[in-house]
Amino acid sequence: MASEGDDELEVSNKQVILKIYVTGSPKESDMYVSSNGTLSLKVPEGTNGVVVKNLYMSCDPYVLIQLKKPDSNSSKPPILKMFKIQHTNVPLSYYTGILGMPGLTAYCGFHEVCSPKKGEHVFISAASGAVGQLVGQFAKLFGCSVFGSAGSKDKELVCLTRVGSLTNQxxxxxxxxxxxxxxxxxxxFDKAFNCKEEPDLDAALKRYFPEGIDIYFDNVGGKMLDVVLLNMRAHGHIAACGMISQCNLDKPEGVHNLMHLVLKHVNIEGFVTYVYVHLFPKFLDLVLPHIAEGKIVYVEHS
Amino acid sequence: MASEGDDELEVSNKQVILKIYVTGSPKESDMYVSSNGTLSLKVPEGTNGVVVKNLYMSCDPYVLIQLKKPDSNSSKPPILKMFKIQHTNVPLSYYTGILGMPGLTAYCGFHEVCSPKKGEHVFISAASGAVGQLVGQFAKLFGCSVFGSAGSKDKELVCLTRVGSLTNQxxxxxxxxxxxxxxxxxxxFDKAFNCKEEPDLDAALKRYFPEGIDIYFDNVGGKMLDVVLLNMRAHGHIAACGMISQCNLDKPEGVHNLMHLVLKHVNIEGFVTYVYVHLFPKFLDLVLPHIAEGKIVYVEHS
Incomplete structure (x- = not known):
């Protein structure tokens, strides 16, 4: 609610404040809502400041990392510049998803980290997530065969897709x-399976990939990563994008099969997206025509 | 013992035959010695065959991998060509060590896998081994600071070094x-420590590397790798050369801290040396002058 004074406009400013660093799963008691604050909408004179209003917020797994105590050796992201949206013929919310951090993560994770070749067998875990669904589509467009796993409970999903322009959705x-x-x-996707329904994951992967896996895009870590290591092909690549299965554990599970990295000349590359932020214009050039032509779709809520 | 016939020369041929694939540590009962065979020294007419006599044999950790049941997805080494030794001003045995597979492994593992930069902090486990001792010396010559760990029991070592030419050692x-x-x-090495004498490996690494580790050359895997992950610097590299601590275990230990790959944009690259065999001439050009000038030394028995 705005109240206009002589010099400035003040609005109420509802905030969710983190009380303590989250351990394990986030709990409501880790944060509180403050409705008391007000915010001046006047930018200090002589500055290039801007006032920001949140219209959309993306609830990414990455947010959980930000809520936890930072590691002193962690990669420090540079300050990301704000930019004016140039392409308005897509829904605005896409800039928090397919055209935002998850989109750039999928694009760079696949094209820059995985060193893909046409015809290779790509496996993606948490494949219906914000990043996974795009990795799969980028890999298909590139000419790979694409397999995905999801840990879905067998229930109906109402899947919303948003189309149209910023002003007409x-x-x-x-x-x-x-x-x-x-x-x-x-x-x-060429094939997909529910990993929760496979009593023997190793046998399942051997069935789905009789020739082995060339590229594994890992969003989950833990047991799945361990079993994938047994099924990697020589000279394969693993992009470690996230390890969501481990995030809420007090102590992460052990991965036992790392010797297969040596035996098969395989690499695991962990990556953080901000390193590739200079590729954002190139990424937009690739993805915007695909969106316009309907060659890439994006599921925001499922 | 050779006996000359009309057409051919036959010699007794003592063989060590593998009876069954080794599991865990190799046991004497896994193999047997056969002294019954004889071998013709005559090369079949019309072929370019050669008769080989073993003068030296290197007892590398790699041999253990060859004694174990091969994984169907393992990297398949190409047939290595035999070559005539051109440089005879070094001891012949060097061609099983510093000028052979361990030397090329150290050179390629460091220069091709670790992407080193001058001034970086390099940590090597099993650092006094056939490969580790050379990685450390290559890294020093390149301009890195070099730290090594060894799992030595505190006992005196008689270290033999061989110098001189092929004919005059x-x-x-x-x-x-x-x-x-x-x-x-x-x-x-700039610093070295005995990992068996450190009750808290994480604390030890934090003491030795207050700014973190840029490059870890891993010869041991297991617990050491797990603790190193906690101490890697952002954008660091881990070369997975071998995991000797795991070789004799029925089930390898779990590595828990792989999430640090993601948090710090770190990669682990497993590698097999035969991939780099085309670099052997370049490697010889680098290492032979260093041997001649005494800038690199090689410990064959310690």
Whole structure:
């Protein structure tokens, strides 16, 4: 609510404040809501400051890392410049997803970290997530065969997609029987499986990849990574994007099969997206026409 | 013992035959010695075959991998060509060590896998081994600061070095109080420590590397790798050369801290040396003058 004074405009400013660093899963008691503050909308004179209003917020797994106590040796992100949105013929919310950090993560993680070659077998875990769904589509467009796993419970999903321009948006909803259905029938994956339904993950991967895995895009870490190591092909690449299965554990699970890195000349590369922020214009040039032509779709809520 | 016939020369041919694939540590019962065979020294007519006599054999950790059941996805080495030794002003045995597979492994592992920059902090485990001692010396010559760990029991070592040419060799022996002494006082490491004497490895690494580790050359895997992950610097490199601490275990230990790959944009690259065999001439050009000038030394037995 804005109240206009002589010199400045003040608005109420609802804030969610982190009380303590989160350990394990985030709890409501880790934070509190403050409604008391007000914020001046006047930019201090003589500065190039701007006042920002949040319209959309993306609830990424990455946010959890920000809520936890930082490691002193962690990679320090540079200050990201704000930029004016030039392409307005897409829904505004896309800039928190396919055209934002998750999109750039998928693009750079696949093209810069995985060193893909046409025809290679790509496996993606948490494949229906904000990043995974795009990695799969980029890999398909590049000419790879794409397999995804999801840890879906077998329930119906109402999947919303948003189309149209910034000022003229439409929503479409479609029902999928589960995430595996979504991967195969909306996101164009060659194969997909529910890892929660596989009693023997190693046997499942050997069945899905009789020739082995060339590229593994890892969003989950832990047991899945361990079993993938057994099934990597010589000279394969693993992009370690996230390890969501481990985030809420007090002590991460052990990965036992790292000797396969040596035996098969395989690398695991952890990466943080801000390193590739200079590639953002190149990324937009690639992805915007694909969105316009419907060759890439983006599921915001499922 | 050779016996000359009309057409061919036959010799007795003592063989060590592997009976079954080794599991865990190799046991004498895994193999047997056969003294019954004879071998014709006549090369079949019309072929370019050669008859080979073993003069030296290197007992590398790599041999253990060859004795174990091969993984169907393992990297398949190409047939290595035999070559005539051109440089005879070094002891012949060097071609099984510093000028052979361990030397090329150290050179390529450091220069091709670790992407080193001058001034970086390099940590090497099993640093007094056939490969480790050379990685340390290459890293020093390149301009890095070099730290090594050894799992030495605190006992005196008689260290033999061989100098001179193929036909005129001399041995020098020198006594070191232990492997740490050897690393610091013969192999020119900046610092070295005995990992078996450190009750808290993480605390030890934080003490030795207050700014973190840029490059870790891993010969041991397991617990050491796990603790190093906590102490890597952002954008660091880990070369996974071997995991000797795990070789004799029925089930390898778990590595828990892989999330640090993501947090710090670190990569682990497993590698097999045969991939770099085309670099052998370049490697010889680098290392032979260093041997001649005494800038690189090689400890064959310690």
């Amino acid at each position: 439409h929503f479409f909803s479609k029902i999928f029987s589960n995430k595996v259905d979504l991967l195969k029938n909306k996101l164009n | 001399h041995f020098f022996s020198k006594i070191f109080s232990n492997k740490v002494d050897l690393l610091k006082n013969k192999l020119n």
